[in-house]
Each structure stands twice: as structure tokens, then as C-alpha cells.
Amino acid sequence: xxxxxGNILKESTNxxxxxxxxxxxxxxxxxxxxxxxxxxxxxxxxKMKVExxxxxxxxxxxxxxxxxxYAYDFSQxxxxxxxxHGWYGYTYFDFYWTEDSRHPFFIRVDGKLAGFVLVNEYCxxxxxxxxxxxxxxxxxxxxxxxxxxxxxxxxxxxxxxGKWEVIQHGENEPSKVFWEEVIGxxxxxxxxxxxxxxxxWEGQALLFDNSIHI
Numbered sequence: 001x002x003x004x005x006g007n008i009l010k011e012s013t014n015x016x017x018x019x020x021x022x023x024x025x026x027x028x029x030x031x032x033x034x035x036x037x038x039x040x041x042x043x044x045x046x047k048m049k050v051e052x053x054x055x056x057x058x059x060x061x062x063x064x065x066x067x068x069x070y071a072y073d074f075s076q077x078x079x080x081x082x083x084x085h086g087w088y089g090y091t092y093f094d095f096y097w098t099e100d101s102r103h104p105f106f107i108r109v110d111g112k113l114a115g116f117v118l119v120n121e122y123c124x125x126x127x128x129x130x131x132x133x134x135x136x137x138x139x140x141x142x143x144x145x146x147x148x149x150x151x152x153x154x155x156x157x158x159x160x161x162g163k164w165e166v167i168q169h170g171e172n173e174p175s176k177v178f179w180e181e182v183i184g185x186x187x188x189x190x191x192x193x194x195x196x197x198x199x200x201w202e203g204q205a206l207l208f209d210n211s212i213h214i
Contacts (some may be wrong), residue, residue, distance in 0.1 A: 006090040050151040055104040070138035098164040123165040125205040131163040161211040167196045
């Protein structure tokens with residue numbers, strides 16, 4: 001709870017009369033708790049095994065289920081609705097096992113499914129043939145903000161040295177922050193940002209060449 005002056009209030013109990021009253025918690029106390037939590041999360045991630053595993057055609061049904069979770073999350077930005085069968089669906093799904101330029105991966109953490117990455121060569125800004133693109137990227141909520149997405153992204157980039165394009169929806173601020181931090185650190189700031197326009201929405205594209213960093 002937040003008080004009128006912006007102080008965070010902590011509930012305490014008066015044992016004498018049973019009434020509960022609120023007392024302010026200092027900003028320094030809150031910051032200390034946040035730092036302790038972040039330190040604990042970093043230690044936790046350091047012990048995790050994050051893997052990028054190519055999705056076999058026999059595992060399509062598993063990926064399809066995960067993509068429904070992803071589509072549900074993303075619907076707040078693209079306004080997508082489910083069909084009459086309750087599915088969002090994905091137009092290019094089967095192409096990931098019929099076209100050589102498409103690559104589907106599971107993200108696993110300590111062996112558990114934690115998300116997926118779809119890579120292809122269909123870009124909206126980059127013109128160079130063979131430029132790779134993160135078509136879709138999804139990390140389940142349990143594994144967000146603890147370094148799993150960053151580790152998975154770096155593994156994807158390392159698999160495909162060369163030119164890259166990574167686009168983000170214009171209203172998806174968490175995505176823009178995440179990718180700028182990841183790519184900025186990965187390339188040591190050697191990337192460029194441009195406007196991106198897809199068939200359905202506008203946003204930004206981050207472009208870089210990691211062949212010069214490997």
C-alpha cells in the first residue's frame with residue numbers, strides 16, 4: 001500500500017487492542033529488499049542450464065501448444081482473436097519443417113520446457129539476402145526477468161553468425177527494452193535502430209552483424 005506522500009506502508013498489529021495500523025517503510029529499505037531479490041535471482045540463474053533445442057517434426061504438437069500461450073500474451077498488442085475452435089493458430093507453422101531457411105527451437109531450463117524461438121530469413125527492413133530474423137520469441141512467465149531470455153537469445157545469435165534483424169511491436173515496451181539491452185550488450189553497442197512496418201503493425205527493428213564479433 002502507498003501513503004499520501006508516496007511512502008510504502010507496512011501493516012503492523014497492536015497487540016493491546018487488536019487494531020492494525022500502518023507504518024511507513026523507508027525507500028532505502030525497499031531498495032535493499034529489491035537488491036537482495038535481484039542478487040538471489042542472479043545466483044539462481046547462474047545455476048540453471050539454459051538450452052536451445054531444435055524442434056523435431058514429431059514434436060510439432062508441443063510447439064503448437066506453446067505458441068497458443070505466446071499468441072494469447074501478444075494479443076494485447078495485435079488484438080488477435082481466437083477462431084471458432086478456440087485457437088489463435090499460426091499461418092506459417094508447418095513451413096518450419098519444409099523450408100530450409102526456417103528454424104524452430106525449444107528453450108529448456110534444467111530440462112523443462114520454458115519457451116521457444118522461431119528463426120527465419122523473412123525481414124522487413126534488412127535487404128541483404130541471408131539476413132536472419134527472430135520471427136517469434138517466447139519465454140514462459142515463470143522464467144522471465146531472471147536471465148533465461150537473455151541466455152537463449154545469445155545462443156540463437158551464436159548459432160547463426162552473420163546479419164540479423166530483430167523487430168518489436170511499437171507498443172510493446174518491455175520487448176523493446178529487453179532486446180535493446182540484450183543486443184546492446186552482445187554487440188557492445190554496435191547495432192542500429194530503424195522503423196519497421198509489417199503487414200499488421202508498426203514498430204522498430206534492431207539490425208547488427210555478429211560475424212564481426214565472433
